[in-house]
């Protein structure tokens with residue numbers, strides 16, 4: 326039997342008078358990789374923030390591991406990568422990761438961190454440097470490492486590839502696929518590259534004008550929009566009412 330780890334039902338979210346999310350419903354099975362795509366401003370970040378109870382929702386129901394999302398322990402099984410990672414610039418990467426480990430009550434294991442550095446192509450020696458010396462991509466890698474070291478059941482990543490060079494993107498995908506094969510985690514992420522979604526995901530969702538216009542496998546998306554090219558299928562989906 327499929328175990329649902331995330332359940333979203335009839336979620337509505339408005340900012341002032343703008344309806345950003347209109348009756349969004351979907352659920353995520355344990356071990357599943359789910360990619361969320363949509364144009365700039367479609368509401369992807371708002372959806373992720375709503376799930377994490379970082380913003381008030383107007384209506385609907387969200388459960389993480391069968392706990393209402395507003396319950397203080399609901400986020401215990403979630404590691405989150407924000408769209409804009411703003412770490413304390415005065416800390417070293419290592420002290421930041423140590424701090425995150427402490428918060429999560431997990432042991433800071435140097436070997437584990439070294440392995441993560443290799444997986445993400447992050448130079449080890451930078452861990453002892455202050456974060457203000459990091460490039461954008463290095464900070465993003467640090468943020469990703471902080472998510473992975475928490476060993477959480479559910480990873481919610483807002484544009485995880487953002488700022489990464491092609492090598493790091495390839496490495497991150499390889500790492501995520503490895504985690505998937507080992508059934509170590511469930512992944513819910515937003516993305517702009519359809520190729521990433523196609524390679525990584527079991528299912529994808531297309532968020533457009535407040536609604537989830539499509540939910541299913543990338544192959545089903547192509548099938549539904551009568552093309553063998555996911556980019557074409559995506560365009561047909563969001564341009565359906567033009």
Ligand SMILES: Nc1ncnc2c1ncn2[C@@H]1O[C@H](COP(=O)(O)OP(=O)(O)OP(=O)(O)O)[C@@H](O)[C@H]1O
Nearest residue numbers: 340341345363364365366367368369370371372408
């Ligand atoms: N705090 C806020 N107050 C008012 N409006 C907001 C706020 N945050 C987001 N919005 C609006 O909500 C809509 C959805 O924004 P959101 O950031 O969720 O989009 P997104 O799909 O993540 O976009 P992108 O792909 O550009 O990151 C946009 O129209 C945005 O202007």
